[in-house]
Amino acid sequence: xxxxxxxxxxxxxxxxxxxxGLVWRLFSSEKVIHKDYGLxxxxxxxxxxxxxxxxxxxxxxxSWKRLPSYRQNPQIFKDFQTRFVDPRFAKEEQMxxxxxFTRSFEEGLGFEYVMFYNKAEKRMVCLFQSGLHxxxxxxxxxxxxxxxxxxxxxGTCAIAEGIAMTANLNIDYKKPIPLCSVVVINCQITKxxxxxxxxxxxxxSVDEKTLHTEATALFIKLDPDKRLT
Amino acid sequence: xxxxxxxxxxxxxxxxxxxxGLVWRLFSSEKVIHKDYGLxxxxxxxxxxxxxxxxxxxxxxxSWKRLPSYRQNPQIFKDFQTRFVDPRFAKEEQMxxxxxFTRSFEEGLGFEYVMFYNKAEKRMVCLFQSGLHxxxxxxxxxxxxxxxxxxxxxGTCAIAEGIAMTANLNIDYKKPIPLCSVVVINCQITKxxxxxxxxxxxxxSVDEKTLHTEATALFIKLDPDKRLT
Numbered sequence: 001x002x003x004x005x006x007x008x009x010x011x012x013x014x015x016x017x018x019x020x021g022l023v024w025r026l027f028s029s030e031k032v033i034h035k036d037y038g039l040x041x042x043x044x045x046x047x048x049x050x051x052x053x054x055x056x057x058x059x060x061x062x063s064w065k066r067l068p069s070y071r072q073n074p075q076i077f078k079d080f081q082t083r084f085v086d087p088r089f090a091k092e093e094q095m096x097x098x099x100x101f102t103r104s105f106e107e108g109l110g111f112e113y114v115m116f117y118n119k120a121e122k123r124m125v126c127l128f129q130s131g132l133h134x135x136x137x138x139x140x141x142x143x144x145x146x147x148x149x150x151x152x153x154x155g156t157c158a159i160a161e162g163i164a165m166t167a168n169l170n171i172d173y174k175k176p177i178p179l180c181s182v183v184v185i186n187c188q189i190t191k192x193x194x195x196x197x198x199x200x201x202x203x204x205s206v207d208e209k210t211l212h213t214e215a216t217a218l219f220i221k222l223d224p225d226k227r228l229t
Numbered sequence: 230x231x232x233x234x235x236x237x238x239x240x241x242x243x244x245x246x247x248x249x250g251l252v253w254r255l256f257s258s259e260k261v262i263h264k265d266y267g268l269x270x271x272x273x274x275x276x277x278x279x280x281x282x283x284x285x286x287x288x289x290x291x292s293w294k295r296l297p298s299y300r301q302n303p304q305i306f307k308d309f310q311t312r313f314v315d316p317r318f319a320k321e322e323q324m325x326x327x328x329x330f331t332r333s334f335e336e337g338l339g340f341e342y343v344m345f346y347n348k349a350e351k352r353m354v355c356l357f358q359s360g361l362h363x364x365x366x367x368x369x370x371x372x373x374x375x376x377x378x379x380x381x382x383x384g385t386c387a388i389a390e391g392i393a394m395t396a397n398l399n400i401d402y403k404k405p406i407p408l409c410s411v412v413v414i415n416c417q418i419t420k421x422x423x424x425x426x427x428x429x430x431x432x433x434s435v436d437e438k439t440l441h442t443e444a445t446a447l448f449i450k451l452d453p454d455k456r457l458t
Contacts, residue, residue, distance in 0.1 A: 104362035144377025
């Protein structure tokens with residue numbers, strides 16, 4: 001829920017909230033540029049790398065675009081709080097330590113994923129590899145982790161149409177996903193009605209022979225004149 | 230999905246897979262007894278502690294029961310693999326390092342929760358405090374994290390009737406949940422049809438004035454003669 005706004009705001013790439021002087025920055029070990037988690041790292045399996053390369057090729061003619069993905073940005077937090085959040089809830093000091101759920105794990109242990117967007121088709125594809133800390137029943141991905149990556153992918157698909165929040169997720173679990181395997185998540189906007197955006201979603205094995213999960217999602221575009229709480 | 234079986238199997242409290250000699254165990258710093266995560270720790274807020282105490286009082290006459298919660302148990306992993314999982318997927322060495330999704334976070338940063346069960350009413354209550362690593366949109370809990378704790382609570386409610394897996398989750402997100410706050414999740418089995426178990430669920434604020442989320446879940450009891458994949 002609501003993660004979609006965060007994702008979109010993150011892509012704006014606003015500068016950090018505190019701007020120390022140039023000298024401080026030159027001698028500081030703190031990275032000023034945020035790490036992009038939507039790029040290969042040593043934990044990625046051969047399957048995930050092969051799919052990544054295939055989609056990067058599709059990006060060459062401009063029909064598809066890889067989306068960058070960041071863990072946190074204090075300035076964006078502040079901007080969002082100011083715009084949508086009741087000041088009673090804007091406990092900035094504590095919240096500046098918060099991390100985006102799907103990017104809060106150590107490399108390889110949680111959600112390893114990258115998303116590609118096709119604007120003409122209003123379609124999002126997410127390549128997802130589950131880590132050892134996403135276990136539900138022994139040997140398989142937790143249903144909540146599957147719901148999470150579905151929320152992330154459908155949400156990012158929806159916000160291409162405007163800042164929106166999840167109103168409904170309806171998920172059919174058909175075949176369990178083996179832990180540490182790679183799956184492909186396909187989403188598409190199927191209908192828009194005023195501020196409502198309807199998105200369909202399918203989670204399949206890499207060879208497309210197994211349909212693991214199907215889902216529909218409903219998102220509501222946020223009203224910039226209204227606060228969330 | 231499927232986490233319900235794991236939860237139930239964990240409560241059986243089987244011994245660790247490898248049984249070193251008594252001398253080794255006496256001099257080892259490794260804890261033989263698994264930590265119960267369903268008990269208060271320093272990260273629990275006053276709200277969570279107060280609710281915990283209230284429910285522990287309800288347990289005194291035996292109508293309610295607190296459920297223990299563990300991170301991992303290698304022996305249980307082996308048992309489940311043998312019973313339900315195709316040997317092709319039973320990569321025991323790697324999988325023994327896997328962790329239950331909702332218990333894989335550092336204390337206070339992820340899912341802090343405890344569940345209480347009322348057998349006569351077929352009802353489960355989960356007291357849930359979200360940590361800073363569960364953020365979706367800035368300042369609020371990720372929709373996927375909410376789906377996860379709903380899956381955990383409805384699943385644990387369902388498996389009181391038999392080992393089962395999630396077939397459907399249908400979630401209506403009504404009001405966002407502020408990060409680090411405490412909510413109360415109420416679940417109840419509403420209907421059973423053969424191997425199908427229908428569970429309803431509501432996520433409310435501690436003062437019961439705000440209905441954050443509503444959901445329904447469908448679970449299917451597992452057939453002990455059939456493997457999962």
